[in-house]
Amino acid sequence: MHLLYYRSGPEIFFSGNFSGAFTGHCGRCLEEFNFSLDQTFDLVLTPEPKRSGHRAAELHRDELGLSYYSSEEIDLAPLIAEQVILALPTRSLCSEDCRGLCGKCGANLNSEPCSCANADGDPRMALFRTLKVGR
Ligand SMILES: [Zn+2]
Ligand SMILES: [Zn+2]
Known part of the structure; x- marks a missing residue:
């Protein structure tokens, strides 16, 4: 997995990709099968609104749909896990024409x-x- 990031003002931009082999169970024949993913993703993190001065922003943070980070540490694991889950096939079949x-x-x-x-x-x-x- 590769991850690049850069800052633009207070925002942090992540650009990464992950690839790997996964094992799934076919929805038709129940056999295990291997598939690989190679997915790129982009994340934008904005700083958590300060208590002072940005009351309005804090009130609306849930509606904005942005991911915040607090200055101490950034936990990327759940964000990346979300990207992986989004990339997984919704219906897993060992092959398109599985009998x-x-x-x-x-x-x-x-x-x-x-x-x-x-x-x-x-x-x-x-x-x-x-x-x-x-x-
Ligand atoms: Zn199958
Ligand atoms: Zn039979």
Whole structure:
């Protein structure tokens, strides 16, 4: 992760990027899969309003949607964590065309078609079953 910052007057501008490998669980087939993120972000921190003289600013701080820092220390961890969460895919699938699990036997259809899919899909198999039942 890289993080650059510079000050412009009282405001501190952060420009950074993070990249890394993550492990997710596919929403369809439940398999673990790895994906990587490479995301840039920008943050602007403004100094916490002083008690003296800026009463109005303090009253409205929640409405402004800005992140404040107090002069002693800046805790970036929650801010960066927020950026990471925003960058995560909202719906995690191991791949766009994941076939998911068979509704009957629970087989992972990505690795191989299960036997129930074959039985349903092949008309010759259906005929075979009919013959067996009728005997
Ligand atoms: Zn999947
Ligand atoms: Zn199956």
